[in-house]
Amino acid sequence: MKIQLLVAATTAASVSARPQYHTNNPHEWMARGPNDFRGPCPMLNTLSNHGFLPRDGRNITKANAVTGLKDGLNFNGSLSELMWEQGIIANPMPNATFFTLEQLNVHGVLEHDASLTRTDAFLGNNHVFNETVYNQSRQWWTGEIVTAEQLAHSKIFRQLESRAQNPNYTFSASIEEFSLGEIAAPIIVFGDMSTGTAQRDLMEYFFINERLPEELGWSKKSNEITLMDILSTTAIVRNATSLLTGPPAPESPHRRRDLHAGLVAGLQRAL
Numbered sequence: 001m002k003i004q005l006l007v008a009a010t011t012a013a014s015v016s017a018r019p020q021y022h023t024n025n026p027h028e029w030m031a032r033g034p035n036d037f038r039g040p041c042p043m044l045n046t047l048s049n050h051g052f053l054p055r056d057g058r059n060i061t062k063a064n065a066v067t068g069l070k071d072g073l074n075f076n077g078s079l080s081e082l083m084w085e086q087g088i089i090a091n092p093m094p095n096a097t098f099f100t101l102e103q104l105n106v107h108g109v110l111e112h113d114a115s116l117t118r119t120d121a122f123l124g125n126n127h128v129f130n131e132t133v134y135n136q137s138r139q140w141w142t143g144e145i146v147t148a149e150q151l152a153h154s155k156i157f158r159q160l161e162s163r164a165q166n167p168n169y170t171f172s173a174s175i176e177e178f179s180l181g182e183i184a185a186p187i188i189v190f191g192d193m194s195t196g197t198a199q200r201d202l203m204e205y206f207f208i209n210e211r212l213p214e215e216l217g218w219s220k221k222s223n224e225i226t227l228m229d230i231l232s233t234t235a236i237v238r239n240a241t242s243l244l245t246g247p248p249a250p251e252s253p254h255r256r257r258d259l260h261a262g263l264v265a266g267l268q269r270a271l
């Protein structure tokens with residue numbers, strides 16, 4: 001028991017004493033340390049790797065999320081509050097005021113099947129970058145400028161692959177809503193929201209390295225990213241995921257159900 005406590009104390013001390021925690025640029029990229037938490041969200045991992053969120057992947061409070069997403073990505077504070085409120089269910093404690101990146105790993109709370117860069121929980125590790133899965137996704141990003149349709153192709157392919165390989169494949173209407181936001185994310189941060197496109201080199205660098213692609217010339221958007229930006233980009237992606245040609249059937253019960261589920265509906269209600 002004493003030995004265990006000593007080991008724990010020594011480990012904690014060496015974490016806070018890690019020399020790379022002390023640097024001139026507080027947002028320099030550093031690989032996670034052995035005691036740092038990371039999770040299934042490539043962007044939250046990235047923000048922690050840059051110290052925009054706590055480098056240890058713990059204590060993601062509302063205040064820390066608002067500051068981290070503002071300083072790292074120029075996200076509007078109200079938008080970040082809404083996103084954090086969607087995320088806090090990851091901490092099972094009642095009235096929790098923070099979550100950790102590791103808590104996001106629990107399958108079926110927020111983490112779901114058919115991710116672009118992680119395999120399904122049933123098939124392996126659901127939260128580390130998986131090159132086999134990533135290769136399945138990136139084969140659809142055929143140009144330097146990746147269209148919403150190509151991003152949609154990668155997602156649909158992952159869903160098909162997942163449903164065919166994973167007997168426990170689960171993809172509810174609310175997962176669909178979260179996924180549309182996840183597909184829109186590269187357009188929002190690494191692309192052009194008016195055309196619904198993403199710059200492939202920036203997006204790939206980010207997914208592979210969990211690092212902001214500053215050395216490729218990227219910088220955060222100068223205009224603050226708002227809820228309206230998320231909704232309009234998500235709408236482009238939603239449209240691009242349809243395998244039908246011509247206009248959608250607006251009165252179908254499926255569409256009405258979608259509008260009442262998940263993140264986008266939650267954000268719309270908050271407007």
Ligand code: HEM
Nearest residue numbers: 040041043083084087104110111112115116117118182185
């Ligand atoms: C408080 C804010 C956030 C929370 C709680 C959160 C949570 C998550 C979770 C739990 C996943 C895993 C879903 C899965 O199983 O694939 C995920 C995926 C993802 N997130 Fe986040 N996220 C947040 C903010 C962001 C931001 C700001 C971006 C970028 C603009 C982003 C981009 C992505 C992308 C691209 C994926 C999909 C990864 C894949 O399919 O492999 N997230 N996020």
Ligand SMILES: *[C@@H]1O[C@H](CO)[C@@H](O)[C@H](O)[C@H]1NC(C)=O
Nearest residue numbers: 059060061062063064065098
């Ligand atoms: C967690 O973050 C809050 C700011 O949101 C800060 O006041 C608090 O000291 C932090 N707690 C720990 C344990 O780091």
Ligand SMILES: *[C@@H]1O[C@H](CO)[C@@H](O)[C@H](O)[C@H]1NC(C)=O
Nearest residue numbers: 076077078079224226227228
């Ligand atoms: C951005 O967030 C601030 C609060 O952080 C809020 O007052 C403002 O209305 C927001 N702007 C938009 C366009 O959402």
Ligand SMILES: *[C@@H]1O[C@H](CO)[C@@H](O)[C@H](O)[C@H]1NC(C)=O
Nearest residue numbers: 088091092093094095096097
């Ligand atoms: C959580 O917050 C609610 C509403 O503020 C309160 O009624 C409840 O007692 C709190 N629960 C715990 C475990 O603190």
Ligand SMILES: *[C@@H]1O[C@H](CO)[C@@H](O)[C@H](O)[C@H]1NC(C)=O
Nearest residue numbers: 107108120121122168169170
């Ligand atoms: C299997 O599917 C059930 C029902 O959707 C779900 O509750 C469970 O978390 C899944 N398990 C894995 C490992 O995918």
Ligand SMILES: *[C@@H]1O[C@H](CO)[C@@H](O)[C@H](O)[C@H]1NC(C)=O
Nearest residue numbers: 119120123124125130132133
């Ligand atoms: C990576 O994904 C493939 C395909 O789903 C899977 O077979 C493999 O076990 C995964 N690797 C890990 C480490 O989970």
Ligand SMILES: *[C@@H]1O[C@H](CO)[C@@H](O)[C@H](O)[C@H]1NC(C)=O
Nearest residue numbers: 130131132133134135136138
């Ligand atoms: C993924 O694709 C790259 C580039 O084509 C290749 O070098 C690598 O071996 C592939 N990895 C896996 C696990 O298939």
Ligand SMILES: *[C@@H]1O[C@H](CO)[C@@H](O)[C@H](O)[C@H]1NC(C)=O
Nearest residue numbers: 149235236239240244245246
């Ligand atoms: C919706 O998708 C169709 C077919 O892919 C495309 O022709 C159309 O331009 C898209 N509309 C919008 C508003 O993105």
